[in-house]
Amino acid sequence: MYLGIDLGGTNIAVGLVDRDGNILHKDKVKTRADRHYSEIVKDMAELSKKVTEESGFSKSEIEWVGIGSPGSCDSERGVVVSASNLNFKNTPIREEFQKHWNVPVYLANDADCAAYGEAMRGNAKGTSSSVTVTLGSGVGGGVIINGNIMTGVNFGSELGHMIINFDGEKCKCGNRGCWEVYASANALVRQTREAMKQNPESLMWKEAGSLEGVSGRTAFSAAKKGDAAGQKTVDKYLEFVAIGISNIIEIFQPEKILIGGGVANEGESLLQPIRNFCKSSRSTIITTAALGNDAGIIGAAFLGAQYAKKIK
Amino acid sequence: MYLGIDLGGTNIAVGLVDRDGNILHKDKVKTRADRHYSEIVKDMAELSKKVTEESGFSKSEIEWVGIGSPGSCDSERGVVVSASNLNFKNTPIREEFQKHWNVPVYLANDADCAAYGEAMRGNAKGTSSSVTVTLGSGVGGGVIINGNIMTGVNFGSELGHMIINFDGEKCKCGNRGCWEVYASANALVRQTREAMKQNPESLMWKEAGSLEGVSGRTAFSAAKKGDAAGQKTVDKYLEFVAIGISNIIEIFQPEKILIGGGVANEGESLLQPIRNFCKSSRSTIITTAALGNDAGIIGAAFLGAQYAKKIK
Numbered sequence: 250m251y252l253g254i255d256l257g258g259t260n261i262a263v264g265l266v267d268r269d270g271n272i273l274h275k276d277k278v279k280t281r282a283d284r285h286y287s288e289i290v291k292d293m294a295e296l297s298k299k300v301t302e303e304s305g306f307s308k309s310e311i312e313w314v315g316i317g318s319p320g321s322c323d324s325e326r327g328v329v330v331s332a333s334n335l336n337f338k339n340t341p342i343r344e345e346f347q348k349h350w351n352v353p354v355y356l357a358n359d360a361d362c363a364a365y366g367e368a369m370r371g372n373a374k375g376t377s378s379s380v381t382v383t384l385g386s387g388v389g390g391g392v393i394i395n396g397n398i399m400t401g402v403n404f405g406s407e408l409g410h411m412i413i414n415f416d417g418e419k420c421k422c423g424n425r426g427c428w429e430v431y432a433s434a435n436a437l438v439r440q441t442r443e444a445m446k447q448n449p450e451s452l453m454w455k456e457a458g459s460l461e462g463v464s465g466r467t468a469f470s471a472a473k474k475g476d477a478a479g480q481k482t483v484d485k486y487l488e489f490v491a492i493g494i495s496n497i498i499e500i501f502q503p504e505k506i507l508i509g510g511g512v513a514n515e516g517e518s519l520l521q522p523i524r525n526f527c528k529s530s531r532s533t534i535i536t537t538a539a540l541g542n543d544a545g546i547i548g549a550a551f552l553g554a555q556y557a558k559k560i561k
Numbered sequence: 562m563y564l565g566i567d568l569g570g571t572n573i574a575v576g577l578v579d580r581d582g583n584i585l586h587k588d589k590v591k592t593r594a595d596r597h598y599s600e601i602v603k604d605m606a607e608l609s610k611k612v613t614e615e616s617g618f619s620k621s622e623i624e625w626v627g628i629g630s631p632g633s634c635d636s637e638r639g640v641v642v643s644a645s646n647l648n649f650k651n652t653p654i655r656e657e658f659q660k661h662w663n664v665p666v667y668l669a670n671d672a673d674c675a676a677y678g679e680a681m682r683g684n685a686k687g688t689s690s691s692v693t694v695t696l697g698s699g700v701g702g703g704v705i706i707n708g709n710i711m712t713g714v715n716f717g718s719e720l721g722h723m724i725i726n727f728d729g730e731k732c733k734c735g736n737r738g739c740w741e742v743y744a745s746a747n748a749l750v751r752q753t754r755e756a757m758k759q760n761p762e763s764l765m766w767k768e769a770g771s772l773e774g775v776s777g778r779t780a781f782s783a784a785k786k787g788d789a790a791g792q793k794t795v796d797k798y799l800e801f802v803a804i805g806i807s808n809i810i811e812i813f814q815p816e817k818i819l820i821g822g823g824v825a826n827e828g829e830s831l832l833q834p835i836r837n838f839c840k841s842s843r844s845t846i847i848t849t850a851a852l853g854n855d856a857g858i859i860g861a862a863f864l865g866a867q868y869a870k871k872i873k
Contacts, residue, residue: 378713394706401690401814401845410811414727414738415804423841424807426726492727495736499722500812502713529735533713 250306252297252314253550255359255542258282258334261289263296264543265304266550270370272543274304286340294349313353315552316342317362317545324400324556327356355552359545361398363538364391365555366548367507372539376504380497381538382408384437384490384510388429392501397555409433413492428496431489434465434512437482441468444482452476465512473518487519491526498533509538562618564609564626565862567671567854570594570646573601575608576855577616578862582682584855586616598652606661625665627864628654629674629857636712636868639668667864671857673710675850676703677867678860679819683851688816692809693850694720696749696802696822700741704813709867721745725804740808743801746777746824749794753780756794764788777824785830799831803838810845821850 253272255262257280264275278296280289293316301308320332327343329335343354357365364373364381373379377396383389388409392399409429410422417426430436441463445453452471456479457463468486471479494506512519516537524535540547565584567574569592576587590608592601605628613620632644639655641647655666669677676685676693685691689708695701700721704711721741722734729738742748753775757765764783768791769775780798783791806818824831828849836847852859 394711395709397707399706399813401816407811407814411723411808412725412804415725415801416728489727492724496723496808499719501711502719504713 250310250312251550251553252300252311253362253546253548253552254293254297254314254316255362255545255549256280256289256293256316256318256335257359258319261293261296262542262546263293263300264546264550265300265306266547270366270547270551272546274300275546276300276303280335282335286335286337286342287345289335290342290345291349294346297350308350308352311352313355313553314346314350315355315357315362315549316346317357317359317549317552318342319359322356322358322361324355324357324552327354329356353553355549355556357398357400357549357552358391360389361391361400362548362552363389363509363540363544364393364507364548365398365551366540366544366546367509367538368393368396368548369551369554370540370547371544372507372536373505378501378503379505379507380408380501380503381507381509381544382494382497383538384432384434384508384512386433386435388433388493390497392503394501408493408497411493411496413489413496428489428493432486432493434510436489437465437468437486437512438463440486441482444468444478448478451478453479453482466515469515469518483518484522487522488526490519491523494523494535495527498527503533505534505536507536507538509541509544513537562622562624563862563865564612564623565674565858565860565864566605566609566626566628567674567857567861568592568601568605568628568630568647569671570631573605573608574854574858575605575612576858576862577612577618578859582678582859582863584858586612587858588612588615592647594647598647598649598654599657601647602654602657603661606658609662620662620664623664625667625865626658626662627667627669627674627861628658629669629671629861630654631671634668634670634673636667636669636864639666641668665865667861667868669710669712669861669864670703672701673703673712674860674864675821675852675856676705676819676860677710677863678852678856678858679821679850680705680708680860681863681866682859683856684819684848685817690813690815691817691819692720692813692815693819693821693856694806694809695850696744696746696820696824698745698747700745700805702809704815706813720805720809723805723808725801725808740801740805744798744805746822748801749777749780749798749824750775752798753794756780756790760790763790765791765794778827781827781830795830796834799834800838802831803835806835806847807839810839815845817846817848819848819850821853821856825849 262277321330390408414426420427468482633642702720726738732739780794
């Protein structure tokens with residue numbers, strides 16, 4: 250049995266996962282991210298024990314605990330190097346956790362855990378190379394090569410900061426034209442609002458109620474009802490998504506690319522235009538992620554499978 | 562002892578390489594790429610025997626032969642899937658070679674071999690992750706992850722076809738704004754000619770003699786002598802190079818990025834502006850490739866070290 254912990258800015262989620270990748274029991278508590286890390290990690294350990302007990306297993310049956318954290322993670326040392334939304338800076342998560350429960354602890358970036366979960370038990374199961382892209386408030390991604398999480402010297406891939414338009418809009422990171430400026434769910438909301446302002450007659454107004462009511466679904470819903478401005482917004486957005494996907498194919502040539510995040514619920518109306526744009530992708534299969542929020546828990550729970558050989 | 566073969570559109574180069582990566586002896590013959598593959602491979606085998614004999618070793622002392630070929634290579638099957646400049650299409654290089662010399666034969670893409678050579682014995686020696694980018698008539702690249710060549714399902718990375726400007730100039734591949742449209746040596750020649758037309762007084766005219774005389778060195782030489790238009794051309798070109806390098810850092814976060822090709826002879830005047838652009842690169846070291854044309858031979862010669870475990 251393994252425990253997988255998905256540490257987020259809002260919630261700490263813990264799942265008890267068996268060798269087949271089934272989550273037998275899970276629970277969550279609020280992160281309350283403004284606290285000192287020692288209190289957050291204490292809650293992670295307490296919840297881990299609770300989930301274990303509630304599922305009828307004893308602590309000694311847990312082989313290891315895996316943690317997926319936002320930010321840059323040094324898996325070797327078990328340290329979160331930096332995670333701005335948690336105010337973590339060189340935070341010794343493993344050491345702190347083991348003060349409460351002396352069990353092997355593995356750590357990796359949360360997007361990497363989600364990609365690993367999809368590769369182990371989700372829509373990339375059975376492949377040796379896959380990339381899972383999450384279109385959320387930013388664009389995150391995890392890369393699996395030869396069945397392992399790809400991490401570089403700075404700990405993990407920042408696919409969202411690939412420049413796709415060097416004369417384009419400024420990104421928070423300082424560069425111009427990063428992928429996430431165009432392809433995140435936030436970008437889609439911004440693009441939808443602009444299209445609404447230019448098209449006062451568009452159905453998107455009815456879908457959203459107001460500019461404030463706009464979500465990632467607004468343009469998709471209007472498009473499905475035949476709204477031309479909605480369709481145009483969707484088409485342009487999906488082209489932006491596809492450009493980054495096309496780059497990922499050129500760079501990694503993975504067996505599969507999975508798209509996750511709320512927008513991925515659009516299914517085929519999301520996937521088909523992207524596949525058309527990437528038609529030269531030959532054998533790379535483009536599809537949606539399967540596990541949703543569970544991917545992070547399952548991936549974290551399986552971290553030991555990758556790291557146990559390398560880390561004491 | 563190993564043999565490394567660098568199969569190019571112009572020359573077949575064979576080197577006898579010892580376990581330390583020293584080329585003890587090498588020789589080359591013209592490829593004459595318009596011939597049937599059986600004749601080309603026969604010449605590869607003949608030259609391999611000749612190099613072995615001339616260096617005083619016996620055939621039985623050769624542990625394996627490694628071949629770096631242009632195009633998409635299926636290393637498992639020892640087949641060049643497609644290499645347009647050689648008219649190769651599903652060409653069974655290994656099988657054909659073994660008709661002449663029954664020795665273990667390993668095959669990989671030539672840019673991957675060059676990156677592997679640099680990782681084993683060149684400027685990326687001692688790193689576990691590195692990317693070697695070659696700025697030539699196109700932009701080629703090889704990626705080393707955990708000490709091994711990264712190959713995807715379509716056999717190897719096409720870094721030059723990463724889109725960096727989605728509204729930009731059309732690329733031969735069909736997409737717009739690929740990196741190699743801006744950052745190849747050919748692109749620099751084109752950019753230099755355009756700058757010369759707009760600046761009839763520029764020193765670049767003296768350097769090149771005429772538009773036909775322009776090379777990748779023209780703008781760099783003029784810039785070094787204080788020519789403003791030459792400097793502007795160099796600055797802009799290096800910004801294009803740096804955008805792709807920045808993307809490679811975001812995506813792979815490798816320990817080192819090496820830049821090869823003729824332009825790399827510019828050394829620090831090439832590297833410094835790129836490092837400035839990528840200043841957020843933190844720990845990734847950007848430098849030039851060390852081995853020049855020998856990288857391909859050395860990398861090919863070491864292929865067995867990666868593949869011997871996996872391939873019979």
